[in-house]
Amino acid sequence: MLDKVTRLLLVEDDEDDYILTCDYLEQLGSHTFDVEWLSCPEQAIGVLSENKHDICLLDYRLGASDGLEVLKRAVANGFRGPIIMLTGQSDEMLDSAALDAGAVDYLVKSEMSSGRFARAIRYALARREVEDERVERLKAEAENRSKDRFLAHLSHELRTPLSSILGYTELLMQSEKNQHAQNELGVIYRNGKHLLSLLNDVLDLSKIAADKLELNCSDVNLDSLMADVYTLMRVSAIDKGLSLRFESQQALPLIINSDATRLRQILINIINNAIKFTNHGEIVVRAWTAWVNEREMLFFSIKDTGLGIAPEKQAIIFKPFEQIADVESRDVGGAGLGLAICSELLTRMQGSISLESTQGVGSEFTLSIYPGNIRDVERQRLRFDSNPDYQQKLTTLTTHGRVLVVDDLKDLRILVGHMIASTGADVEYAENGKQAIEKVAAAEKNGKTFDIVFIDLHMPVMGGKEATIELRKMGYQGPIIALTAATMKGVKSELTALGFNDMIAKPLDSGLLYHVLNHYICQGKTDPVVARDDCPAITQQSTRYLLVEDDSDAAQITQLLLESLGVETVIAASYKACLQTLHTDQHFDKVLLDMHLPDGEGLDLAREVKQLYPNLTLVIVSGAEPEPEKIEQLDIDQVLLKPINLGLLTQLIEG
DSSP states (O other): OTTOEEEEEEEOSOHHHHHHHHHHHHTOTTOEEEEEEEOOHHHHHHHHHTTOOSEEEEESEETTEEHHHHHHHHHHTTOOSOEEEEESSOOHHHHHHHHHHTOSEEEEGGGTTSHHHHHHHHHHHHHHHHHHHHHHHHHHHHHHHHHHHHHHHHHHHHHHHHHHHHHHHHHHHHOGGGGGGHHHHHHHHHHHHHHHHHHHHHHHHHHHHTTOOOOOOEEEEHHHHHHHHHHHHHHHHHHTTOEEEEEOSSOEESEEEEOHHHHHHHHHHHHHHHHHTOSSSEEEEEEEEEEETTEEEEEEEEEEOSOOOOHHHHTTTTSTTOOSHHHHOTTOOOOSOHHHHHHHHHHHTTOEEEEEEETTTEEEEEEEEOOOOOTTSOEEOOOTTSOTTTHHHHHHOOOOOEEEEEOSOHHHHHHHHHHHHTTTOEEEEESSHHHHHHHHHHHHHTTOOOSEEEEESSOSSSOHHHHHHHHHHTTOOSOEEEEESOOOTTHHHHHHHHTOOEEEETTTOHHHHHHHHHHHHSSSOOOOOSSOTTSOOOOTTTOEEEEEOSOHHHHHHHHHHHHHTTOEEEEEOSHHHHHHHHHHOOOOSEEEEESEETTEEHHHHHHHHHHHOTTSOEEEEESSOOOHHHHHHTTOOEEEESSOOHHHHHHHHHO
């Protein structure tokens, strides 16, 4: 308070008392007062109602008026500052009445020359500061709650139309009627996914700012996690003609304690940036451990041979909404949130991130996390250049045949091809069944038949089933392996009848892929175990879902996607409609509940459904992550975050 001027209102009808009070106030060296003097009670009430003073000294006797009435009306009109009642003589009843009316203290004027006056003033001002801080805190908390509600609503409102955009685009891309528009549909799909990633970044940043981002730490297989990241990023690197290498010069812990999802997010973000800004050369990812401040930390470095970052830019790239793309490369975009989020996440993982970069030479990001106590954890030299599930197979499996990979999705086609090519086989590609037939026919004509064909079932122009029938008609005798997301009971027997030898379910299990190669085209053949009738499967005719969704577009596309996966889907458009449907029919394997319905909240509906039908499996579908405590209390089996796509629904069905 030394440098702050305290605005004080003195309501006093005696000029001598006004002068004496000002003298006493000047003697309080720790405060500087700006005193406004009023003698009229009505005028005082009006001024106090404006709430522009920090403190008020109010005389009990104001001519014929009662200071208590001024006090009561001032408080009633909203004056928030402390009021100290002044009187000529001590009166316990008046003291009590003043405090009851809202005064913070009661002083006899003869005491104003004593230390009690100074203490009363200091106490009143301190109380005002505490109250102001409380009001500001409550205001900030209210604003944060409002912000959280807005972000949750915004997330839901954006994810719902994204579900329709991405879902319908997926269906159109699979339809044979739209082969002429595959490029345009691909643009829509990629940009929709990009928009979703930006939305996720904004929401992550808002959680960080509100200190609501929680880490879910558990034991993590480091080798498997790194292999997952390698598999995801390898195709992007190869598409740009870059080499991506993962390496370690020392034995690393097999198990660490960390948030696997967030660690994977960090590594993918930084590696993806390296690929974006590198046009020639390689990206090398290294891992090692080192002791820092009596704790063993896990380190990663991502080094590229890309454009490099100017020194003046290096200081700001870890700040939100800062980009180097507009300066360095016009063809790379983004909201400039990725590195800021990585930095914040690493701080929460008790680590850090740093950068060394030279323009025209490349950049190296070094990051660290605390992996938990790994003193007694088993260690070994990890090989990140392949998936640990098929690492041994890669070193022992050698093929020399010719393989045709047929898939309309370029990323999947190239990924499967690279895996097969790593065993020594010659790989060719086709984008649909018609191209596959043409390539097989040309190979037969030239005496260079394909030893095995891997073919997707659902493709534009001609699907895998139709193509296989034609291939068998034209005399192709080699093994044909179906690549399919459908693993329902009876699928294998249907495919066998059409001429397939085996099938591999999507998402692709690389171990099974190598097993198939070993069985069908290698010397030491094994029994096929890829598709067995006794494996867990979904019965197409008996699987039924109830979808509770008020947005008709979102409901329709989710229904179409589910039915494309063999799930009969009934739609209820409201809280009431859901209860009416369940009243007459409870034969649903799962009930999918939207969070926000026109006549109620999804969580309230979940609570009521659980009470009425405790055996039903409930799944919350939301545009924003619900509070974990509420989900746990309601015994919700799963939460799906919009936008809904085939991948999510496939996992839901298989789960």
